[in-house]
Amino acid sequence: MTFVDPVVDEPVVVDGETVTLPVEVRSAKMAVATFFVDGDAAQELIGYSGLRIAKQRGRAMCSLSAVQYTDNDLGPYNEIAVALVVDPHDKAPGAKVSMAGGTVTTFIHKLPVNQEFTCRAGRGIWGFPKWVANISYFESGGRTEVVLVDGGELVLSLSVKRSPIPIPARGDRSEMVMSCYSWCDGVLRRTSWVTRNQGTTGRIGGAVLELGASHPMTDELRGLGLPKRALFTMSTPRMSASFGPPEIIQV
Numbered sequence: 001m002t003f004v005d006p007v008v009d010e011p012v013v014v015d016g017e018t019v020t021l022p023v024e025v026r027s028a029k030m031a032v033a034t035f036f037v038d039g040d041a042a043q044e045l046i047g048y049s050g051l052r053i054a055k056q057r058g059r060a061m062c063s064l065s066a067v068q069y070t071d072n073d074l075g076p077y078n079e080i081a082v083a084l085v086v087d088p089h090d091k092a093p094g095a096k097v098s099m100a101g102g103t104v105t106t107f108i109h110k111l112p113v114n115q116e117f118t119c120r121a122g123r124g125i126w127g128f129p130k131w132v133a134n135i136s137y138f139e140s141g142g143r144t145e146v147v148l149v150d151g152g153e154l155v156l157s158l159s160v161k162r163s164p165i166p167i168p169a170r171g172d173r174s175e176m177v178m179s180c181y182s183w184c185d186g187v188l189r190r191t192s193w194v195t196r197n198q199g200t201t202g203r204i205g206g207a208v209l210e211l212g213a214s215h216p217m218t219d220e221l222r223g224l225g226l227p228k229r230a231l232f233t234m235s236t237p238r239m240s241a242s243f244g245p246p247e248i249i250q251v
Contacts, residue, residue, distance in 0.1 A: 027071035031144035031160040033207035037224035066146040077115035127184035154212035163203035189246040198238040206233035
């Protein structure tokens with residue numbers, strides 16, 4: 001794979017509105033549950049992307065991230081991301097990627113949202129695999145509860161228990177640079193963004209995941225071995241971020 005220049009960094013018109021990059025998220029909340037899943041099944045699932053799963057003893061890391069955006073250039077909306085940790089497309093043969101060293105890269109396999117504008121903007125600008133579904137996000141009794149319904153059918157419900165254990169920012173700084181891949185309409189992209197989290201807490205376990213009956217996304221998650229006990233969970237009550245332009249990658 002090689003990069004194709006230039007990156008997409010010019011303003012984009014979506015539904016008659018101009019979207020200028022970077023897109024700013026001024027206020028959001030997030031709950032994340034991360035699981036070890038079957039590495040071979042994960043590789044088969046994302047085979048269309050041309051990327052390779054970053055396996056650990058035959059296992060892959062899969063995260064379900066629920067975000068409630070309350071103040072955002074693309075408007076308020078809820079989303080749920082299914083992401084898997086992958087090797088960078090340009091990783092040198094034999095090179096090792098440390099998951100503890102800030103170099104983790106993910107592939108966004110699914111990204112349902114509950115608003116039309118962010119769906120079209122996300123697909124058109126970054127190639128995010130968005131579609132519009134019903135997503136409820138609420139907090140009750142020390143838990144974040146998220147329910148995804150698509151076409152009247154339950155896809156999943158996720159409950160993440162908030163932990164009293166704070167996760168300190170690296171080097172006492174809340175700002176982190178993240179990177180993810182996405183695939184849309186036969187094009188692979190890599191997007192970097194800066195996230196600023198405050199009040200993040202985490203714990204071992206702490207999630208209850210329930211899957212629906214027969215939705216295609218439900219079937220995919222079952223094929224990975226879910227539901228099961230979470231490896232760890234995180235909750236972030238205050239988050240802001242800046243999403244830059246994507247890099248287009250040619251297979």
